Amino acid sequence: MFNKKTAPLPPGKFRMGGTHFKNDKAFIRTAVRDVRRLVKYCDLNAESSLLDWGCGAGRLAVGVREEFGRIRDYHGVDIQPELIEWADANLAGEGFRFTCLDLSNERYNPDGSPERTLAAEPGSVDAFYAYSVFSHMNDDDTPAYLRLMGEALAPAGRALVTCFVEEDVAAWEENPQGYGPLEWKGPLHCTRFARLHFEDHVRSAGLAVDRFEYGRETDGQSLYVLRRG
Ligand SMILES: C[S@@+](CC[C@H](N)C(=O)[O-])C[C@H]1O[C@@H](n2cnc3c(N)ncnc32)[C@H](O)[C@@H]1O
Numbered sequence: 001m002f003n004k005k006t007a008p009l010p011p012g013k014f015r016m017g018g019t020h021f022k023n024d025k026a027f028i029r030t031a032v033r034d035v036r037r038l039v040k041y042c043d044l045n046a047e048s049s050l051l052d053w054g055c056g057a058g059r060l061a062v063g064v065r066e067e068f069g070r071i072r073d074y075h076g077v078d079i080q081p082e083l084i085e086w087a088d089a090n091l092a093g094e095g096f097r098f099t100c101l102d103l104s105n106e107r108y109n110p111d112g113s114p115e116r117t118l119a120a121e122p123g124s125v126d127a128f129y130a131y132s133v134f135s136h137m138n139d140d141d142t143p144a145y146l147r148l149m150g151e152a153l154a155p156a157g158r159a160l161v162t163c164f165v166e167e168d169v170a171a172w173e174e175n176p177q178g179y180g181p182l183e184w185k186g187p188l189h190c191t192r193f194a195r196l197h198f199e200d201h202v203r204s205a206g207l208a209v210d211r212f213e214y215g216r217e218t219d220g221q222s223l224y225v226l227r228r229g
Pocket of ligand 1: 016017053054055056057059060077078079080101103104105108130131132133136
């Protein structure tokens with residue numbers, strides 16, 4: 001069991017997803033906020049199997065530890081070995097595990113394999129979390145990973161995901177100029193979907209939208225709660 005007071009937080013250089021996460025209090029606060037939203041929207045509880053897809057160095061694991069101590073299975077998956085090595089050395093333990101996959105993403109692991117997997121058994125995931133992952137993903141990987149998400153979810157499972165979506169824009173665009181709070185630079189810094197296009201991907205993956213909240217997440221992303229359709 002982790003000790004809330006002494007368990008370390010990832011060093012600043014390993015905190016993905018925005019400068020606000022460099023602040024320890026904000027890092028923990030957003031993690032706890034998201035665990036509470038998983039409880040509310042995805043029925044997360046102490047008996048759940050939770051897949052944290054694109055977990056970085058384990059921000060959500062810190063929130064699970066704060067709120068629950070532990071749950072049945074927290075599984076963090078990412079494609080950046082140095083982040084997973086840190087998480088594995090510092091946050092893994094009873095109920096907490098991490099997996100590094102050498103898969104391709106033009107921003108985070110351009111030389112990785114073009115294969116796609118979530119490292120999850122079909123029908124095994126009660127709560128799926130993907131915060132700021134589809135915000136850095138091309139328009140081929142996105143529908144493919146949504147399909148894998150649909151397969152991985154348990155029948156009553158739910159997914160909380162964030163992404164950039166807008167009405168009346170191109171179906172998919174990389175680093176749209178003048179959009180959002182940052183000047184986007186480099187491969188897949190910001191990937192934006194037309195809302196209908198993203199929701200077409202959702203439906204084609206055998207998923208349905210349970211909840212949509214526009215524009216209140218990191219850098220103006222929107223929040224979706226998805227379930228099996
Ligand atoms: C902006 S970070 C968000 C980190 C974390 N979800 C958070 O909110 O603190 C996006 C993460 O997604 C990971 N990622 C991108 N493509 C992935 C894939 N195909 N499988 C697993 N992780 C992926 C990246 O390596 C990166 O750590």
